Amino acid sequence: MYQNKIKLTPQDILEKNFKIDTRGYRLKEVDQFLDDIISDYEQFLEIINNLEKEKADLLSEVMNLKQQLRNSKLNMEVVSNTRSHSDVTNVDIIRRLSQLEKMVYGLQSDNLGNDDLSDNN
Secondary structure, eight states: OOTTTOOOOHHHHHHOOOOOOTTOOOHHHHHHHHHHHHHHHHHHHHHHHHHHHHHHHHHHHHHHHHHHHHHHHHHHHHHHHHHHHHHHHHHHHHHHHHHHHHHHHHHHHHHHHHHHHHHHO
């Protein structure tokens, strides 16, 4: 990603040759300084690569967590829909049971009353 923005690589710095003038810099000092720059560049590149890898891992984790969140929301909707249907169903069942009890016990009490009258006669 950053490779297009960075002009020099550690290898470019290492292989750089300067023209020597009669009043030029001390070669050992320049070489030592360039060695330090190369070392820094290597560290920078390693840091950048590690951060890019960490960023990719974190993006992947974010995507997984978003998917889990979507799945959880869908599951909650399904559960809430199921509960509302089961509540209605439970109410319907209770009403039906109540009607059946009235029919069964109402008929039995009528029959019991009729049997009692017929026994007395």
